Amino acid sequence: MHPPLPFNARAAQALREKLGMAHGHVAYGMRSSFGTAHVTPEHVAAWERGTAMPDAVELAALAGALWCHPRELMGRPRTLREHRIARGIAPEDVARGTGLPLDVYVRMEETGWWAGDKRQSAKLGTLLSLPPRDFIAITGLEGELARLLTEAVSTRWQAHVRAIAKLISVDRKELHEPLDAMYHEYQALMAATLSRAGGSTASGEDGRRYLEEIVDHFWAYLPE
Template sequence: MHSTPFSPAEARAARARVGLGTAEVARAMAACGVPVHPGLVTAWEQGAQVPSEPQLFALADVLWCAPTTLMGVEPRTLAEHRLARGLSVERVAYRIGMDPGAYRAAETARRWDGDLRQTRALVDALGLSLRKLVGIMGRDEELAEHLRAALEGRWKTRVAPVAEIVVVNETLVGDALRTMHAEFAAFSERYMGHLVARNDDARLREVAAERSAYLHRLVDHFWDLIGDVGEESPFGPAGH
């Protein structure tokens, strides 16, 4: 289970900005349906305790700030992005059409296995993109490995595993991999052409540098080809 990120210093600063005492904060939180004792507010600000998720959301409302201000970190995990939007596990699960237990397990395991429709709903709910979601799940390097293998071998065998990682339909993934395979093959053809023609080393180094730059931004280029994930097209008109 993840621990709710919380910054005592930011909480103290936020309370100072609105000019409330700890007792006033506690009363206001109770009015929001989250009763707490003033001593607990003090314990949060001293770092002795950490608020629960409902307490974090209510405290942010009372102090007129975003949850991310009190978290004190830029969201890095799926759970933190949810907290940043002020959403409970149950609320997100309802919005994406997933069992709350299954969604919580995805956060805990930091692995996303939702289908196309659930994924589209998730990125919309959390204000993310597919690319961001893949990065949050720690699968960028896995994606890059498949892309490199697609360039250097039989790209069709990589369509299914890439589609599974990025949660995009296989037709779009196949189009992107076919394009990238052809682009990469062109580097080899140019290089061999210069070599057979016995061109100078500068031309060979130029082609090699272009090839290296292409490989360096392989994942970026893949997402460029897939398109803007905020549009309907990456998922198809019917989401499959």
């Protein structure tokens, strides 16, 4: 059983009110045009109050009744399944677009474990229009990104721009300021550690913590 989808109740209510529709009008539209015969005005009201959550079929039907895209009714997508639903794409289309058998793709959604190769991952990112942060998280590349970032702030960051840009599919120029800032932050922590330790080469707690959180630091610096 899938966890509830992130749902923006305020957005749903605002769209309904903008269209001048009552809960009954929305429910009728969902039943008559989108195959959700069980939906009543009480369902719509409960979704808006946050006392109930629509499932994937109900969310798609609600978006259709409100003349909007499913992503307009969702909070920030977190999982592969949620990103697919936010884009209004069927599992069959993602499987076909990435070159995966349908049952293999569906299993990846259910387990939350993406196992596609680099080519399939790139196609997935394009198909779902995944921002770099979501692409890295969904395709399981956070460990590789953390390794490259650690090397960048520990040595000469310019030497790692190309590999990082290729990994997250962004222009190299966008990485110059974030990596330079992170390099100086980390080096300042290390200099302070050495000063406090009287010349010791121990990395220090602050430096270790910075490296443990280095991916989060990176996303905070990278422009959306």
